[in-house]
Amino acid sequence: MTTLKLRILFDDAMLGPGKAQLLARIRDTGSISAAGREMGMSYKRAWLLVEEMNSAFRDPLVASARGGPGGGGARLTEAGEAVLSLYAEILDRARRATADQIALLEAMLRGGPDMSEGK
Amino acid sequence: MTTLKLRILFDDAMLGPGKAQLLARIRDTGSISAAGREMGMSYKRAWLLVEEMNSAFRDPLVASARGGPGGGGARLTEAGEAVLSLYAEILDRARRATADQIALLEAMLRGGPDMSEGK
């Protein structure tokens, strides 16, 4: 239902839901283009995001290869795995740390719960 | 330096940094247009955001008045104050709950700290 989106703004780079999910799909599919397809984005865009990430971090997060059987492919590097799992942990921690307050907000929404009565 | 942006997506409404800051400025300035000006947005846009918030929540967050001395004005309702302070608390809790992991990410950035050496 209610979801939390979280974006981390570094000095000259940012990491948000889009890049994180892209990393996850690349890990699962072994391909930038397949990952992009699954997310409904063009290969161009997916590749651009990968490029951003690779150049923002000291070590590249995604290693890609051209040619070969299947035409090539991509996989997460150790750094890529680390970033992805850190992001997941950050999201999870943030969610759990704020669940109560978010519930309070939800209760104030129109058409939400309560609707006022005295039980 | 590194900042955290956080957006809450309800079923058919969302609350993020923009609306939260707008609420804060309205509280401080007592005017939608002044708040908008401070944030570099047109009155139209500021008013639109207020409209969204007022209709999303059971009780309006901003009460506005036309005419009168000064031409009118706007102020936060009790609900508005509550939402604003809940959002601030959510942001604060999220920040503190994720500080360690974010620091780890920062350490992996290019041009960031370390640069590898053996102290």
Place this chain on the structure above:
DNA sequence: GTTAGATATGTTTCACGGAACATATCGACC
């Protein structure tokens, strides 16, 4: 040396959200 499939980039087109512009309205005060 041809095929295949994915990476790697450049260029052009285009939709859309916001900016800009334009008005109408309200009410205390003088």
Place this chain on the structure above:
DNA sequence: GGTCGATATGTTCCGTGAAACATATCTAAC
């Protein structure tokens, strides 16, 4: 009753970021 400053809304204009389109390139395998 005219002025003022802010709210309230509609309409048009326009820049920017994404989509679409177009290629070029690479290499394992056959």
